[in-house]
Amino acid sequence: DPLDDESEVLVASDTEAADARRDVAKLLDTLPDRQRRPIVHVKLEGLSVAETATLTGLPEAAVKAGAHRGLKALAARIRSGS
Numbered sequence: 001d002p003l004d005d006e007s008e009v010l011v012a013s014d015t016e017a018a019d020a021r022r023d024v025a026k027l028l029d030t031l032p033d034r035q036r037r038p039i040v041h042v043k044l045e046g047l048s049v050a051e052t053a054t055l056t057g058l059p060e061a062a063v064k065a066g067a068h069r070g071l072k073a074l075a076a077r078i079r080s081g082s
Helices: 003-028 033-044 049-055 060-080
Strands: none
Touching: 003 033, 003 060, 033 049, 033 060, 049 060
16 A cells, blocks of 8 residues: 555654754754854754844854854764764
8 A cells, every 4th residue: 555655754754853953953962052053043943044043142253153153063073983
């Protein structure tokens, strides 16, 4: 039955997506707020740098630097496997 096959694929996709969200959240939790918040707001929620600066009270330059440094730190953690 083709519908059963599709529902199994969708369940697997939902599980994988939930696992990925959990993994990303765990990685983000390892970062200081000044790096984590810009990544969450700009990269994940799609806010602009200006909107994030207003929301967080950080200068725009700090939002940009925090996101850049945070992503760099996350990449290093992923590469090292920790």
